[in-house]
Amino acid sequence: MAAEWGYSPTNGPDVWARLFPQAGGARQSPVDICTSIASSDSNLEMKKLTFAYESQSDLRILNTGHGWKVEAPQSGSRLEGGPLGEDIYQLEQFHCHWGETSAEGSEHTVDGRAYAGELHLVHWNTTKYQSFAEAAQHPDGLAVLGVFFDVGNESNDEIEKIVSTLSEIKFKGQFTDIPDVIDPTTFLPSGLGYWTYLGSLTTPPCNECVIWIVYKEPITVTEEQVTYH
Numbered sequence: 001m002a003a004e005w006g007y008s009p010t011n012g013p014d015v016w017a018r019l020f021p022q023a024g025g026a027r028q029s030p031v032d033i034c035t036s037i038a039s040s041d042s043n044l045e046m047k048k049l050t051f052a053y054e055s056q057s058d059l060r061i062l063n064t065g066h067g068w069k070v071e072a073p074q075s076g077s078r079l080e081g082g083p084l085g086e087d088i089y090q091l092e093q094f095h096c097h098w099g100e101t102s103a104e105g106s107e108h109t110v111d112g113r114a115y116a117g118e119l120h121l122v123h124w125n126t127t128k129y130q131s132f133a134e135a136a137q138h139p140d141g142l143a144v145l146g147v148f149f150d151v152g153n154e155s156n157d158e159i160e161k162i163v164s165t166l167s168e169i170k171f172k173g174q175f176t177d178i179p180d181v182i183d184p185t186t187f188l189p190s191g192l193g194y195w196t197y198l199g200s201l202t203t204p205p206c207n208e209c210v211i212w213i214v215y216k217e218p219i220t221v222t223e224e225q226v227t228y229h
């Protein structure tokens, strides 16, 4: 039977390396971002991080058993500049991590503080590699934009388009189509300052193939939007 990884003491991050060797590697994610030791890099300011996405409708959303994932391969999308050198990265999918309560849920933490949730926009290097699967085998294969969720009184309209479909996919493996048009640009905060580091997938197989770009400014969602069960 395929190994069922999870977050319990018997199948969680502390034991993932037994079945997924890369989980024991030297550049594992997530990390706690210590703002006092994070250094600014003038090169990154010179090569501005830029992104371009298409709006798409009828995107498929899947219950992964650990959250929701929207499959959004966009050949017309481009993420480039900043820490990505001369390579162009293309959007493949986006998904969300959240917790039992809004006091926790993000994967990355900032000076030990967790946010209510964290959205990941996953891209792959189309300059060097021929497929997402191939890119995930290389240290510069993927680029993931991380956006923290803060809980407030304002509902996020774009996130609502997604979470409003979750009642149709209550169980692992179920999927449905999102009828609304989704523009990934709207998930990004207005302030575009970010932290970046070389890391890994945060879930098995934990490949050390990700250039992480974690936005400093969270976006606001409601409690209901981020504590869905």
Ligand SMILES: NS(=O)(=O)N=C1NCCCN1
Pocket (backbone or CB within 6 Å): 120, 122, 144, 200, 201, 202, 203, 204, 210
């Ligand atoms: N949370 S994460 O690092 O994005 N993990 C991923 N695992 C499978 C492929 C896409 N991303």
Ligand SMILES: [Zn+2]
Pocket (backbone or CB within 6 Å): 095, 096, 097, 120, 202
């Ligand atoms: Zn993720």
